[in-house]
Structure formats: C-alpha cells, structure tokens
Amino acid sequence: MKPAIFIAAGTVLLGAMVLHQGGYLSSPATFPKAGTFPNAAQNPRDDASQQSLSKPITLAQGDQPVDADVAPASSRKIDESALRYFASKGETKRLNAEIARLKALYPDWTPPANPLAVRRQGDPQLDQMWKLYSAGKLAELRKAIADRQTAQAGWQPPADLLQRLALAEAREQLINASNLKQYDAVIRVGSTNSSLLTCGDVDVLWRVAEAFARTRREDRAKDAYLYILDNCKKPEERFATVQKALPLLSRQNLDQLLATEQKTPDGKGEFAALRGDIARQSLANADADPKLVIPAADIATVEGLAREGGLASDDLLLGWYYVQRDNPQRAETWFRKARDKEDTAKSSQGLALALINQNRPAEAEDILFRWRDTDDDTRKVYLAAVANLLAMTPPAPLTPQVLQRMVQAVYAAKDAASAQQFGWYADALNQPQTAAQWFKLALEWKPDEEPSAYGLALTRWKTGDKAGVREIQSAWIGRSERIPTVGERSIETAAVGKPRQAAAASNEAGQEQPSRRRPLAQVEVSEHSAARPRAATPGRARQAPRNCSTTLDPSSLSPQTALSRGWCLMQVNRPIEAAAAFDVALRGSGRTRADAAYGQSLAYLRAGLIDRAAIAASQAPMEAGRSIEIRTALLEAQANTAFDRGRYNETIMALDERARIAPERTGLMVLRGYAYLKLRRFADAEQAFRAAAATGNHDALRGLNDVRNERQSNMQ
Incomplete structure (x- = not known):
C-alpha cells in the first residue's frame, strides 16, 4: 500500500x-x-x-x-x-x-x-x-x-527521510530556477510539490507569485500574495509581501492587497510606510508610459514626500513626470529642487531638458557643460542644447569662451547635427567660408546627411566656388531635389539657412525614459535667419496644441498624425519641428498632402527660410486662396530680404509682383519708398511715402523727411 x-x-x-x-x-x-x-x-x-x-x-x-x-x-x-x-x-x-x-x-x-x-x-x-x-x-x-x-x-531508508529529502531537493530546484529567471520551471516545481508552499517558507511563496507575474498571469500572482496576507501572520512577512508585489502588480490589484491592512498597536496601518512607495511607483510607471493616467492623490503624495522628506529622488520623479506630461515649467521647478539638494548629472540633465523645451538653450548648455561626458544620455542632451542655442533666431550672441567649449564638445563627439548647426550659425553671421568648413565636417561624420550637403553647396555658391558646387551636385544626383537647383534661381539669394536634424532629448515612449531611464531621439530644432523679416507670417495653426511640447522624430508617424502634430507645433511656435512633421505628412495623398504642403510653406516662412517655403509650396496643388496667400507671403519675404542685402531693384520687383495679386499694405509702401530712395528715385519715393502717410503712418512721415534731406544733399 x-x-x-x-x-x-x-x-x-x-x-x-x-x-x-x-x-x-x-x-x-x-x-x-x-x-x-x-x-x-x-x-x-x-x-x-x-x-x-x-x-x-x-x-x-x-x-x-x-x-x-x-x-x-x-x-x-x-x-x-x-x-x-x-x-x-x-x-x-x-x-x-x-x-x-x-x-x-x-x-x-x-x-x-x-x-x-x-x-x-x-x-x-x-x-x-x-x-x-x-x-x-x-x-x-x-x-x-x-x-x-x-x-x-534489502536495506531501505526511512520513508520520512526520503520524503524530506525529495522535498528539500524540490525546494532547491525551485530556488535555482527562480534565481535563473526560469519562471515556468518555478511554477512547474511548485505545482508538483505543494508541500513547499507554506507560511513556514514564505520565500518560496514569493517566488511562485513572482513567477506568475513574470509569465503574464497577474491574477494568479495576486491570489498568491493574497494567500500570504490572509494566512501568514508575521508582520515583517506581510509588509515584505506588499513590498515585493509593488513592481509586479497593477494598481488595481495592489489596492486589493492593501485592503487586507491591519492596525498596528499604535493605531497606524501596517502598510502606511508602503503607500509612499506605491505612489512613487505610480509616477515611475507614468515615466515609462506617457499615456498612463495617474491618480491625483499619488502625485500629491509624492509632492508631499518631496517637501517633507527632502529626498532628491522624489524631486526627480516629479520632474520626469512633468516632462512626460508636456509641462516643462513644472518640470523645471522640481528639477531645480533636486539640483539644489544634490547637484548631479541626472538632476542637471533633467533641468537642461526642461529648459530646452522652453526654448532656453543657453541656460541648458551652461548647466550641463560640466556633466556633458557623464554618459551617453547626458552627452546627447548637452549636444541638443548646443544645437538649439546655435539655431536661435536671431543668432544668439556667444562669448568666445562658450563658443570654444561648444566647438570642442562637438568635435570630440563627432556630432554631425551640431556641426551642421555651426554651419548655419556661421552663415547667419555672413561667414560663408567658415560655414562651408562646418558643413564639410558634418558630411565627413555623416556622409548621407542631405541638409549638410545642401548647406555646403549653398555656401560654396555664395563664395563663388562654382566648381565646388558642381562637385556636390554631381554627387547628389537623384538623391536630392534642391541641391541641383542651387544657384539657378534668384530665390537662392534669400537663402540664409536650411532645416536640419540635431540630437535633442526626448521623453516620448517609446521613453523611455533616461532611466534615468531611456535612448534619446533625433528632432528638428529652431532655425535661424540672418535677415530680419518685417512681414507677419500668414496662417495660424489649424488645431489647438495637444501633447506636442516634447520632441520626437516624426518619421514613425502616419501622414495624418504627422499633419496634426505639425499644426500643433505651429501653434506653439516651433516652425522647424512643424516643417519636419509636415514633411512626413507629404507622404499622404489627396487633402492630407495638400494641407501638408500648405503647412510646411507656412512653417518655413515663419522660420525665415524662403527658399524652402517656395519648394514646399510646389509639393502639391493648393486651393486658390491658399496659393495666393503663400505666393503673397513669399514675395513679401523676398522683398524684405532683398532690401536687407542692398538689392533694391529686386525689392521693387518683388513688391510689384506682389501688388498684382494682393493689395499693398502700409508697411510695404514704406519699404517701397525706402527702396526708391536708395535708388535715388526721389519722386517715386515721395509718392510711396505720401500714400502711406495718408494713413497716419509715422514711418512714412519720417520717410518724407528723409526724401527732402536727400534731395537737398543731392543739390549741394
């Protein structure tokens, strides 16, 4: 038997x-x-x-x-x-x-x-x-x-000894499988050796519960944890049970565990100390999933812990949470608190990211410079600050010391995106030869980067290096639509920059999250312009901003989603990122493609990139009203840029062309008057200024006075 x-x-x-x-x-x-x-x-x-x-x-x-x-x-x-x-x-x-x-x-x-x-x-x-x-x-x-x-x-060992031995061996097997993360084996051994699963060996119960959770059977894991809480009475084991369940169970299942809480002799709940950890875990989960809805009570709990306990880690949790929720202002507040407590690479990295997202790259660069070589994530955020700082419009005034350290950092990292930004920065300061050197360096580091090749061709054209332009054009035949046209159209004279990609920090999940946390994406950054356009850019964003404060590479989006993001970015005045989103939307068809061409034209106009706006306008047929709007804005921008460059005949030609399709605004009448004045066409200048002065425009009245003075000087 x-x-x-x-x-x-x-x-x-x-x-x-x-x-x-x-x-x-x-x-x-x-x-x-x-x-x-x-x-x-x-x-x-x-x-x-x-x-x-x-x-x-x-x-x-x-x-x-x-x-x-x-x-x-x-x-x-x-x-x-x-x-x-x-x-x-x-x-x-x-x-x-x-x-x-x-x-x-x-x-x-x-x-x-x-x-x-x-x-x-x-x-x-x-x-x-x-x-x-x-x-x-x-x-x-x-x-x-x-x-x-x-x-x-004929000798047989006692049955009790054999049973104990078999059970001990099974326990050893289960522990080894758990340590090796062989969770199916853990469940198999536990299911065939039920004597192991007792309150006398809670560690085994914990391991089986974890195995269920790791194999996507969370309800069974919850039941295992609840069994311990309902049957095992040692306070330290009950506390540890909830603690171990924290990273493995959903909030809903965790709440069922917390419902078994018992009062301690002093009247407090036995899990009181864990509730703060649960709120922290809730925010950590939100960092991994930006769409996750976090109870307001959890946020308030962590904020209270940050204020009362003074842990920099709590401030960082809140900072990353608000970065992910497109609230860089609140993120800045908490990152600064963390940095005041512990000035570390992570707190500085988070603060720099919040500042970049508020278009304050100079502060970000200054804060993160000392930490730039801590790790890859920190280096990428620093280079994002550099790229955004160089891309500011108008160009930011930088001290030689700051420029030198940025140059050294970019060169050490061989960062093609930042080198390209240096090229546009030099071009904006009318240093085309220096700009060409940077574009060439960017191409050496990333040979397939078309914007760098375009920048090099453009700056060589500006310096009269026609052979160099032809060399680049030959190398990019069939790979670029715009490089072959460099120097062929008068619109090139207005070119002062070209959008490009720069390494910038992003928290979108796909965030991951620097765990602290996650790898950083490539995003478009704001463009600069050497000209100072006086005309208002037409068009307003067609949609209210929604979840577009953070940066991301739009290439993974669908055309319709990219179109919506482009309008959102226009609303928050980030035209270059909007242009990149519209570029993805151009892959669509029908109305989506037409809207994308219109939106990209507006984005480049707002950034002062007239040549790019003109190219964008030709990408798809537009409605008559939109076509006139874009054409009017292009001619207005050309007139302003030509005047700034001293090409007054081109200014008049652009204004005449614009006047044929739209009424001339008062400000443009003043611009026309000064163009005539520069050409010493005093009668035409006086006529333009008088027409504008009739509206009460003070600039026009000053223009009439300038005409009189110039006439008198000319007569002497």
Missing part, C-alpha cells in the same frame, strides 16, 4: 494550479481563500517552524487521503528515526516540531514521557544521513543512501 502523505497546516493546495501536462491547469489557478487552512506550517529545511496541529490536511489531487478508519498507531510501525536523531542532538525545538508532526499524522500516538531521554538505538550510518540532511548536503545524502543500499542488500 502506498504510504499516505500529509502536509502541515497552512499548505497551499495546488490542485487548482497543477497542469496535468506540464504543470498548468486549463482552468485559472487560484490559491485557497482566507480561512481555508490553519496557519501552522512546516519548513522543509527547518522543522523549528512546525506548530501543533489540530488535524491532518491531505495533499493535492493524486495523493492518498487518510481514511476515517485508519489503523491506530498501536497496530502500525511509526517511523521515529527523526525523533531519535533530534533528541540525541539535544535540538529541542526540532524535537518538539517532530512530536507535533507525528501527533498530527497519528492522533492516537503517545510521545515518550521524556523525549530528551529517548533511548538511542544504534545506527550510526542513519544518524550520519540525518546529519547530512540537517546540514543541507542533499547530494551527499543521496550518495550515502545509494552506497548503503549497494553494500547492504
């Missing part, structure tokens, strides 16, 4: 968890509900945890249950070898646990009146085996049993 096997009270019945083929059931596995089992349990490695039992509990499905008419102890041979061993060693706690176990198995069994005086029956080899078991030397114990069976025919 197969021996009946029992487990100590508190054992989790895994009948609902066992898969008959491979360790899993087809129906959902659950742990028993609260109150199903007594709390006492036996640790397979430490019998001291055994408590007295009121009645035996049978194992899971498949094991032999105890019949009601089982033979009394007096008619059966009871294995007291463990009892004798513990008694001989003077291990009182283990001895008492073994007595409790035997009484649970055999209720009519009576232990010796003086267990410590149990007479030792001589079997030194068996005693040595128990010693190996007690020391956890399971492999040596297996070998000792096999050796004795070989040497002594």
